[in-house]
Amino acid sequence: MKPYLGEFEELVLLTVAAVFPEAYGVGIQKDIEKRCNRSISIGALHSTITRLEEKGFLKSWTGGATTERGGRSKRFYELTQAGKSAVTETKSLRDELWSISKIKPALK
Amino acid sequence: MKNRPPRLARRIFKLLSGSADIDDLLGDLDEWFYHHVRTHSLLRAQLFYWKSVLSLSFSYALTKRKRDVRISPYSSVFTIDIFGNYIKVAWRNLYQHKYFSFLNAFGLAIGMSVSLLFISLYSFVSTYDNFHVNKDRIYTITSKQQRDVEELEYSTAPHLLADKILAEFGGVNKVVRIVKAYESTVKTEKEDLPAKAYYVDPEFMSVFSFDMIQGNPNVLAAARGAILTRSLAIKLFDSMDVIGETIELLDGRTFQIGGIMEDHPNNSHLSFEMLLSYSTISESKLRVEDQWSNYPKQYIYVLLKDGAISGDLQNYIDGIAARTYSNLPVKVTFSIQHLESIVMGRDLRSAIGVKWEASGFLLFGIFCSLILLPACFNYANISIARALRRSKEIGLRKTMGGVSKQIFFQFITETLLITVVSLGGALLIFILIRAEFKSILVAGSSLDLSLTWRMVGMFFMFAITTGLAAGVFPALHFARLNPIQALKSKINTHGSSMRVRKVLTICQFALSFGFILSLIVFSRQYRYSVNFDFGFEHSNTVAVHLQDVDPDRFKMAFTQLAAVKSVAFSSGLLGVHSSFTWVRTGANDSIEVAQLFADPNFISTMNLQFLAGENFRNEGWQGERHIVVNEEFLKANNIDTPIDALGKIYRVDGKDLEIIGVLKNFHYMPLQYPVGKFFFRMKPSEFAYANMRVTSMDAFDMFTQMENEWKRLPTEKKFLGKYFDDELDEAYSTYKVLLKIVGFLGVLAITISLLGMLGMVVYTSETRTKEVGIRKVLGATVTNVALLLSRDYVKMMAWAILFAAPITALIANRILSGIQYYSIELSVFDVIFSALILLLLGIMTIVFQTFKIATSNPANILRTE
Numbered sequence: 001m002k003p004y005l006g007e008f009e010e011l012v013l014l015t016v017a018a019v020f021p022e023a024y025g026v027g028i029q030k031d032i033e034k035r036c037n038r039s040i041s042i043g044a045l046h047s048t049i050t051r052l053e054e055k056g057f058l059k060s061w062t063g064g065a066t067t068e069r070g071g072r073s074k075r076f077y078e079l080t081q082a083g084k085s086a087v088t089e090t091k092s093l094r095d096e097l098w099s100i101s102k103i104k105p106a107l108k
Numbered sequence: 109m110k111n112r113p114p115r116l117a118r119r120i121f122k123l124l125s126g127s128a129d130i131d132d133l134l135g136d137l138d139e140w141f142y143h144h145v146r147t148h149s150l151l152r153a154q155l156f157y158w159k160s161v162l163s164l165s166f167s168y169a170l171t172k173r174k175r176d177v178r179i180s181p182y183s184s185v186f187t188i189d190i191f192g193n194y195i196k197v198a199w200r201n202l203y204q205h206k207y208f209s210f211l212n213a214f215g216l217a218i219g220m221s222v223s224l225l226f227i228s229l230y231s232f233v234s235t236y237d238n239f240h241v242n243k244d245r246i247y248t249i250t251s252k253q254q255r256d257v258e259e260l261e262y263s264t265a266p267h268l269l270a271d272k273i274l275a276e277f278g279g280v281n282k283v284v285r286i287v288k289a290y291e292s293t294v295k296t297e298k299e300d301l302p303a304k305a306y307y308v309d310p311e312f313m314s315v316f317s318f319d320m321i322q323g324n325p326n327v328l329a330a331a332r333g334a335i336l337t338r339s340l341a342i343k344l345f346d347s348m349d350v351i352g353e354t355i356e357l358l359d360g361r362t363f364q365i366g367g368i369m370e371d372h373p374n375n376s377h378l379s380f381e382m383l384l385s386y387s388t389i390s391e392s393k394l395r396v397e398d399q400w401s402n403y404p405k406q407y408i409y410v411l412l413k414d415g416a417i418s419g420d421l422q423n424y425i426d427g428i429a430a431r432t433y434s435n436l437p438v439k440v441t442f443s444i445q446h447l448e449s450i451v452m453g454r455d456l457r458s459a460i461g462v463k464w465e466a467s468g469f470l471l472f473g474i475f476c477s478l479i480l481l482p483a484c485f486n487y488a489n490i491s492i493a494r495a496l497r498r499s500k501e502i503g504l505r506k507t508m509g510g511v512s513k514q515i516f517f518q519f520i521t522e523t524l525l526i527t528v529v530s531l532g533g534a535l536l537i538f539i540l541i542r543a544e545f546k547s548i549l550v551a552g553s554s555l556d557l558s559l560t561w562r563m564v565g566m567f568f569m570f571a572i573t574t575g576l577a578a579g580v581f582p583a584l585h586f587a588r589l590n591p592i593q594a595l596k597s598k599i600n601t602h603g604s605s606m607r608v609r610k611v612l613t614i615c616q617f618a619l620s621f622g623f624i625l626s627l628i629v630f631s632r633q634y635r636y637s638v639n640f641d642f643g644f645e646h647s648n649t650v651a652v653h654l655q656d657v658d659p660d661r662f663k664m665a666f667t668q669l670a671a672v673k674s675v676a677f678s679s680g681l682l683g684v685h686s687s688f689t690w691v692r693t694g695a696n697d698s699i700e701v702a703q704l705f706a707d708p709n710f711i712s713t714m715n716l717q718f719l720a721g722e723n724f725r726n727e728g729w730q731g732e733r734h735i736v737v738n739e740e741f742l743k744a745n746n747i748d749t750p751i752d753a754l755g756k757i758y759r760v761d762g763k764d765l766e767i768i769g770v771l772k773n774f775h776y777m778p779l780q781y782p783v784g785k786f787f788f789r790m791k792p793s794e795f796a797y798a799n800m801r802v803t804s805m806d807a808f809d810m811f812t813q814m815e816n817e818w819k820r821l822p823t824e825k826k827f828l829g830k831y832f833d834d835e836l837d838e839a840y841s842t843y844k845v846l847l848k849i850v851g852f853l854g855v856l857a858i859t860i861s862l863l864g865m866l867g868m869v870v871y872t873s874e875t876r877t878k879e880v881g882i883r884k885v886l887g888a889t890v891t892n893v894a895l896l897l898s899r900d901y902v903k904m905m906a907w908a909i910l911f912a913a914p915i916t917a918l919i920a921n922r923i924l925s926g927i928q929y930y931s932i933e934l935s936v937f938d939v940i941f942s943a944l945i946l947l948l949l950g951i952m953t954i955v956f957q958t959f960k961i962a963t964s965n966p967a968n969i970l971r972t973e
Contacts, residue, residue, distance in 0.1 A: 025136035026143075042136065043163030050169040062132060068142055070113075072135030 005090050011036070012048050013057060013087050016077050024064070024074040025049075049077065057083030113141045114154050117161045124165050128173040133164060191521075198522040208494065208867060212487050213526050215863040217533030218856050219483025220574060223476045224538040225545055227566055228557045233464050236375045236451040240317045245281070245412040246447040249425065250456055253401075254439040263456040263463075265442055266403035268396070269428065273408075277424050279416030282311045285386055286407040288460055292382075293358040296344060299824070300358060303340055303381040306460075307389050315411045316378070319370040323351050327366025333385040334363035337371045340381040361388070374556045377451045379461035401438035407460050410444070418444060479856050482616045484578035486864030487523070489609055491582035493871050502586055503594030516587040523579025524572060531571040541852070548845055610904060613868075616861040617908030617946065622916040623854030625942040629920045629934060630850060634843035636932050638836060642683050643774025645715035645801075649832035651681055652798045652814070655825040659707075659795045665817050671802045671810045676709035677795035681832070684839050686776050686786070692759040699744055701760075702776060702786045705794035711736065711771070713801050720750035721769035724790045735760070736769040737787040738776075744785045765789070778839045779930040799832070807831070842927070858946075862953045865901060869954045873897060873961040880961055881969035893962035898954050905950050909943045 005013070011032060016023040019031050029045050032038075052058045057080055064074040079087070118134065137160055144153035164170055202209040237243060249265040267285050274283045285308070292305040306312075313325035313335075320335075327333035334355065341350050348368055356362045363384055372378065412418065425442040433439050445453055455465050502515060546555050654662060654677075663675045680686050682704065690698045708724040724734055737753065747753045750770035757766050773783050802810060811829065818827040873880075880893050888896075917934050924931040 025132065026139045041163040042140070042160045043165075043167035043169065046133065046164065046169035047167045050172045054172070065135070068139055069135035070138040072131050072138065074135060075132035 005086055008044075008048055009052060010087065010090055012045070013052060013079060013083055016058065017079050017084075017087070020078060021076065023077045028077070052083070053077075055082075056080055057086055111142075111145050111150055111153070113138055113157050117158050121161045121165060125170060126174055126177070128170065128177045130170070130173065133169070137161070137164075194518055194521040195525065197518060198525045201522060202526060205494075207870070208490060209526060211863055211867045211870075212490060213530040213533060215483045215486050215860050215867075216527055216530035216574070216578070217537065218860055218863075219480045220527075220530060220534035220571065221537035221541070222479050222853070222856060223570065223574075224534055224567055225541070225557075226472055226476045227570055228538075228563055229472075229555070230469075231563055231566055232375065232556055233452060233469075236462075237377055237447050238375070239373055240447065242315060242317070242411055243447050245414070245416075246315060247410050247412065247418060247421065247444040248447065248450060249408045249410065249442050250445050250454075251403075252441045252443070261454065261456045263450075263459045264403055264406050265408045266400050267406045267408065268399055269425065269442065270408045272428055273410060273421075273425070277421065279413050279420055280410055281413045281416075282315050282411040284309050284311050284315050284409040284411075286312070286378075286409065286460065287386070287389060288405040288407065289384070290405065292384075294344060295356045295358060301343060304379060305382045305384055306378070306380045307384045307386045309386045311411075312383060313369075315409060318372055318376075321348065321368045321370060323365075323367025325367060327364075328383060328385040329387070330366075331385055331387045332361070332363050333366045333388075335367040335369055335383040336365055337369055337381050339371050341365075341368050363388070377459075377461050377463070397436055400432055401436060401440065404458070409447075418446070475853055478619060479853065479860065480574065482612075482619065482857070482864065483860050484574060485612050485616070486860065486867065487526075487578040488581045489612070489864060490867040490871065491519075491523075491579075492585050492609075493868060497875075498586070499589065499594040502589050503591045506589070506591035507595070512587040515589075516583045519583035519586050520576070520579050523583070524575040527571045527575030527578070528568075531567060534571075535567065544848075548848065613861075613864065614904050614908045614911065616857075616864060617905050617950075618912035618915075620854070620858040620861045621909050621912040621942060621946050622919075623850060623857050624945050625913070625916045625938060626850050626920055627847065627854050628938050628942050629924065629932070630843060630847050632938070633924055633928070633932050634840060634847060637779050637840045637843065637928065637930075638833075640775070640779060640930065642836075643716070643772065644682060645713075646683065646832045646836060648802055649713075650800045650802050650810075650814070650829055651832050651835055652800070652830075653828040654796055654798055655823065655828070657821050657823050657825075659792060659798070661821060662798055665821060666798070666800065666814070669810075669813055669817060671813065673801045673803060674709055674713050676713040676799045677707045677792070678710050678797050678799060679705035679794040681797055681835055682714060682799075683775055684778065684835055689761060693745060699785060701741065702784055703789055704776065704786075705791050706788045707790060707792070707795065710799065711769075711788065713799055716774055717772040719770045719772055721754045721767070723769060724788075732763055732789060732791050733766060734768040735765045735787040735789055736771060737767055738771050738783075738785070739773045740783060741785040741787055742770065760789075775930075779928050782929045858949065862949060865950065866953050866957070869897075869901065869957050873957050877961060877964070877969045880964070881966040884966040885970070890959070890962045894955075894958045897958045897961065898951070901950060901954055902947070905947055909946065913939050913943070 012028065015028050015031050015035075019027050025042070025046065028049075029040065029042065032040060032045075049058065053060060058077045059080050060075050060077045062073045062075050064076070065071050066074075118137075121130070121134070121137075137157060140160065141153050141157050144156050240246060248263070249269065251262050251265045253260045253262065267287075270283050270285045273280055287307040289305040289307060293300045293302045308328060310326055310328040312328065313320065321338060323335065325335070327335065336344070336350070336355075338348065341348055344350075344355065345353065350365050351367065353365050354362045355365065369383075372380070410421065412421065422444050425444070429441050450459075451462060451464050452466055452469070455467060456463070505515060542557050546557065549555065652662075659677050663677075666672050666675055686702045686704050688700055689703050691701050692698050706724075711718075711723050719739070721736070724736065735758070739750075742748075742750065742753050745753075745756075747756070753767050753770050755766060757764050759765075767787075771788075775783055776786050777783075814829055815827045818829075876897070880888075880897075883893060883896075917939065921934050924934070
């Protein structure tokens with residue numbers, strides 16, 4: 001069975017890939033909030049990241065302590081191979097559906 | 109001011125996270141905080157911080173991180189495997205140091221045994237009356253009488269109050285009136301059987317939950333109805349099928365049996381063998397006012413309606429008491445008492461059935477802890493003292509990565525294991541002393557101390573608690589050890605903790621000393637009382653209860669016996685009991701005087717000494733005319749010399765009696781009471797005892813002869829004869845009980861403190877072998893070394909004696925004079941003697957171990973290093 005990706009999970013995975021190498025907690029959250037114009041709670045974000053890590057889509061390492069963070073380290077995330085293929089599969093599924101659907105993407 | 113993230117929020121978050129790794133999360137929080145401070149206000153930033161902490165605290169992210177930590181190799185969380193490992197290591201440790209383990213287990217077992225008695229007793233007593241279905245709504249009414257300055261609290265209450273409550277108080281469902289029968293003896297063909305009886309209202313059976321076997325509780329509504337318990341029915345009729353039969357009481361009244369019920373459970377405070385209908389009691393002849401102030405043996409139980417408030421009832425009876433007693437000379441107040449608090453509640457007079465004194469319970473509890481706490485302390489003491497031995501083990505464990513918590517649990521497990529083992533020993537002692545314990549208690553016969561699962565569970569909980577109490581101190585001590593010092597064997601065992609331990613050891617010896625001294629004093633008091641010079645001859649005297657035998661016939665029959673030298677009659681036993689009467693001394697004055705009815709032979713048989721006058725005359729008795737008084741009687745009436753008293757006439761019980769003799773003072777009552785005013789009167793109809801002076805021949809033979817003679821007399825009663833000395837002995841049996849209790853507790857306390865000392869001595873002599881070796885090489889003699897090793901302990905015992913002697917002496921003197929008017933004085937010899945016993949016991953404990961070390965060959969000792 002293909003691993004199921006939720007909407008928010010997909011969003012987080014793609015954002016991690018987008019802001020890499022600055023993909024740590026605050027960086028990811030700021031990017032999502034700016035891009036989607038929606039406020040997300042820090043607890044929800046970290047829970048999702050934790051789940052994605054459990055599923056093997058993300059890997060992490062620590063580093064990059066700054067005075068801004070009270071000298072505490074950051075935990076950076078990066079997509080694993082499985083993570084990449086998971087988002088790719090989701091994308092191809094969507095593309096396929098788009099191509100056979102009757103909706104024309106609105107052009108700006 | 110520097111903008112800082114809210115510290116409280118951070119602390120809470122850290123606390124919630126435990127040992128999970130949340131460094132990056134905290135970093136994120138801080139980063140957001142400073143971001144918000146820049147973009148918004150400080151307040152917004154702080155609010156956001158709090159919100160984020162809240163959101164993270166309940167997030168899956170944190171849960172997962174905490175879970176990850178738990179399965180790391182450095183976790184300190186209990187799993188079955190680790191627990192199993194603890195037990196295994198603990199067992200090996202205990203097995204390796206068998207001697208110490210045995211000492212510890214033995215001490216704890218002794219310490220716990222008495223507490224087990226207490227627990228089982230308490231668990232039984234706390235179940236009293238819990239089987240009644242309506243127990244939550246049943247109350248009894250107690251009364252408090254104000255008499256002069258004295259306030260007396262009774263479990264009784266006037267039945268007029270019951271009628272009022274039933275008629276006027278709205279919240280009441282049912283009221284039961286109970287009268288405890290003064291004496292109720294059932295006549296049967298063979299013999300008369302005393303049976304405990306209550307006169308009760310028919311509601312009795314519906315308010316209380318007792319089981320009927322046959323018949324209808326309504327028989328109690330009719331006059332002369334009776335319900336018998338199963339065991340009484342079987343005792344009387346040998347059958348249960350007795351409904352409709354009649355029983356006759358000793359006073360001639362007959363009752364018809366209308367029902368049979370199960371015996372009431374042991375844990376019922378109501379204690380009876382038959383219930384008789386209340387309507388049988390004739391209307392009180394007392395005036396109404398007197399009925400309100402004089403209500404012996406009357407009890408009231410009230411069943412409230414569902415939802416009624418007990419406070420209302422209390423208010424109601426308060427109102428009645430205020431109204432009723434406003435113009436009566438006696439002041440009485442009432443209070444309600446819940447059914448389940450009767451047995452263990454306040455100490456009231458004239459309880460209806462079983463009553464446990466709360467104060468006695470408290471005392472017992474204190475004694476239990478006096479025995480248990482030293483045992484726990486000894487365990488902790490020996491364990492800590494042996495820290496040196498085990499310091500290498502602990503140091504190594506810590507170096508290998510063992511954290512404090514693990515060491516702590518290891519030692520707690522060890523203690524728990526040893527307490528569970530000693531629980532077995534304690535249980536053994538408990539079973540051995542249980543029967544004896546029950547026989548000492550007044551209400552022991554209704555006591556059920558058999559082991560139930562509930563009780564075993566409680567014992568187990570108790571053992572665990574004891575183990576924790578005894579083990580937590582040494583376990584903390586070991587857990588805190590510094591591994592470097594521990595491995596270098598540089599642990600400091602001398603310091604403030606040493607002083608505490610010394611003080612506690614001294615306390616233990618002081619306790620032991622107290623027990624030894626009380627034992628000596630009480631046994632001396634007992635011997636003193638029994639061998640006391642009562643002022644009359646009581647050896648070789650046999651007292652026989654006459655019961656229904658005519659004195660003259662008795663005398664004729666028994667004077668024929670070879671063993672009997674003389675026979676004299678009296679209304680009571682001299683030195684055991686006497687009755688009281690009032691003597692008119694003036695127009696309005698009267699004094700209370702103790703009296704005994706006796707025949708002329710009595711004074712000579714008992715060898716009482718005349719100071720003046722003569723004995724009662726022997727010839728034909730023509731009604732009461734004379735009295736023989738004692739010295740105190742003269743003193744009370746201001747008569748100076750015995751001669752003056754002769755011929756004086758006093759009015760006693762409506763008769764004018766003339767003094768014909770004056771006797772030297774003697775003890776007509778037990779030694780609890782001072783010698784007071786007393787006289788002998790002569791009236792054959794009052795005679796109840798025959799006092800026979802006998803030759804000192806074989807007692808068994810003599811009693812068989814007497815019994816044979818008794819059987820020829822026209823009576824079916826049993827022969828009740830006893831040596832006078834035995835009767836006196838019995839009057840002082842309280843001392844025997846006291847001696848037994850003090851002796852038993854004393855043996856326990858002494859054993860525990862000696863065990864503790866033995867453990868310490870064995871330990872110190874083991875650790876000081878090297879020192880002893882060097883001392884011997886340098887020329888110390890065996891005596892020097894032995895003294896060196898035992899000096900500390902003897903010193904501690906001396907301190908203990910010094911502290912305990914005045915306190916014990918004070919308490920013992922107070923108790924002695926409190927129990928008995930004529931008592932011994934505590935002497936210096938008692939103190940010295942008990943001090944010697946304690947020292948002797950202590951030295952005996954340490955001498956063997958000390959000499960073993962002192963006589964050892966120094967070459968052998970020093971070579972082992």
